[in-house]
Structure formats: structure tokens, C-alpha cells
Amino acid sequence: MQKTLNCCHLHNNTRTMKADWIMTIFMSFTTMSGFVPAAEVQHVHFGSNIILGCNISYLYETAWFKQNPDLIPTLVLYATLKEGRPFELFRLGPRHSASLMNRSLALRITGVQAGDLGLYYCTANMNARVIVGRGTLIHNSSQVLFQHWYPVAVCSGLLVMVLTVGITHWKARHRK
Numbered sequence: 001m002q003k004t005l006n007c008c009h010l011h012n013n014t015r016t017m018k019a020d021w022i023m024t025i026f027m028s029f030t031t032m033s034g035f036v037p038a039a040e041v042q043h044v045h046f047g048s049n050i051i052l053g054c055n056i057s058y059l060y061e062t063a064w065f066k067q068n069p070d071l072i073p074t075l076v077l078y079a080t081l082k083e084g085r086p087f088e089l090f091r092l093g094p095r096h097s098a099s100l101m102n103r104s105l106a107l108r109i110t111g112v113q114a115g116d117l118g119l120y121y122c123t124a125n126m127n128a129r130v131i132v133g134r135g136t137l138i139h140n141s142s143q144v145l146f147q148h149w150y151p152v153a154v155c156s157g158l159l160v161m162v163l164t165v166g167i168t169h170w171k172a173r174h175r176k
Contacts (some may be wrong), residue, residue, distance in 0.1 A: 005117070009140050015083070018105065031081070032073060034147070035146050037118055037123075039121070039134065039135030039136055039137045040135075040137070041132065041136075041137045042136055042137070042138055042139070042141060043139050043141040043143070044114070044138055044139070044141060045114045045140070046112055046113060046114065046138065046140065047111055047112065048111075048112050049108065049110045049111070049112070050108070050109050050110065050112055050138065051099060051101060051106050051107070051109075052064075052106055052107040052108075052109070052120050052122075052136045052138075053101050053104060053134075053136075054101075054104040054106055054107070054122035054133045055122075055133045055134045056103050056104055056122055056123075056124045056126075057102065057104060057124075058081045058100065058101060058103055058104050058132060058134045059081070059142075060124035060125065060126055060131075061079070061080040061124065061125065062077075062078070062079055062080070062104070062105040062122050062123070062124050063077070063078045063086075063122065063123045064076045064077040064078075064096075064107040064120060064121070064122050064123075065080075065120065065121055065122075065123065066116075066118050066119070066120050067118060067119040067120075067121070067135075068118045068119075070089075071163075074089070074092070075090065075092065076092045076096050076107065077090065077091050077096050077097070077107055077121065078090040078091075079091075079098035079099055079105045080105075081095060081100075081105065081152070084090045085100075086098035086099060086105055087102060095110045095111055095116075096108070096109055097100060097110075104122070105122070107120060107122070112138070113171050115138070117137070117138050117139060117140060118138060118140060119135050120135060120136050120138065120139050121133055121134070121136070121139075122134075122136035155176055
């Protein structure tokens with residue numbers, strides 16, 4: 001039997017899956033604004049591996065979502081701790097996995113691709129309350145390089161223009 005939740009398919013083959021609280025998260029995103037706390041930014045190179053930390057204890061089942069502008073959040077990973085190890089109840093693809101990091105269930109993405117760029121955040125159901133952890137915004141390092149170098153190049157060009165005009169006026173004054 002398969003349950004469908006807006007953006008993903010959850011297989012009902014595990015007895016601990018709690019689709020009801022995942023649905024609560026989706027409802028929260030459609031009715032609340034400013035729901036996700038400020039995100040940290042991580043710069044990655046395509047093909048590299050990245051681990052995103054969560055600030056929610058591993059004692060709670062943890063869901064990882066990816067958010068792109070103007071899209072419904074996508075469930076990437078749903079995991080819990082079983083016998084001291086991460087146990088994945090759902091994962092979007094083989095490149096996504098759970099790992100332990102700082103007493104939380106972190107999201108590991110191997111071989112980062114362009115489609116992996118976006119905002120990721122962890123959530124948990126704590127005593128019938130949905131808690132949203134710190135988000136992480138993933139950017140491509142080459143985009144960051146361009147974003148930093150473009151203003152530098154423009155400012156350098158303006159500086160060269162101002163110096164050229166200044167030198168030309170100085171030479172014109174001293175020829176008289």
C-alpha cells in the first residue's frame with residue numbers, strides 16, 4: 001500500500017512512519033509565513049559531498065526538506081535512530097542519507113548536482129509540536145566566485161575611468 005503526500009511517495013512498509021505529522025508540516029507552510037529560522041549558507045562544488053547539520057536532537061524522528069522558490073517543500077529524508085545508528089525510513093534518492101553529527105541526524109548528499117542547490121532544513125515532532133531546525137542554503141562555489149568578482153571588476157573599471165579623466169585634466173592644465 002502506498003500513501004501519496006503532495007510532493008513525495010511514502011511507503012507504508014515501516015511501522016514507525018508518521019505521515020500525519022508530515023502532513024501537518026505541509027499545512028503549516030501553506031498557512032504561516034516566516035516559518036523557517038535564518039539559514040546558514042554553505043558553498044559547494046559540483047560532484048563534492050556535503051553534510052548538513054541539524055540542531056534537533058537525534059532522539060526524535062527527523063525529516064529533512066528541500067525548499068526552492070515558488071515550490072512546495074520536498075521531503076528529502078526521513079530518519080530515526082535505531083540501535084544507535086541512523087535508520088532511514090524514506091530517502092528521495094541514493095545520494096541522500098542520514099548520518100550522526102553533534103547528537104543529531106544530519107543529511108548527507110553525495111555527488112552534489114545543480115538540482116541539489118536550495119534551502120534545506122530539518123524538522124521533528126516533539127510532544128505533538130512540529131519543530132523546524134536551522135536551515136542551510138546550498139550555493140555553488142563558482143556562482144559565488146562570479147558574484148564576488150563581478151562587483152570588483154565593475155569598481156575597478158570605474159576607478160580606471162576616474163584616474164584616466166583625472167590624469168587627462170592634470171596633463172591639460174600643465175601644458176598651458
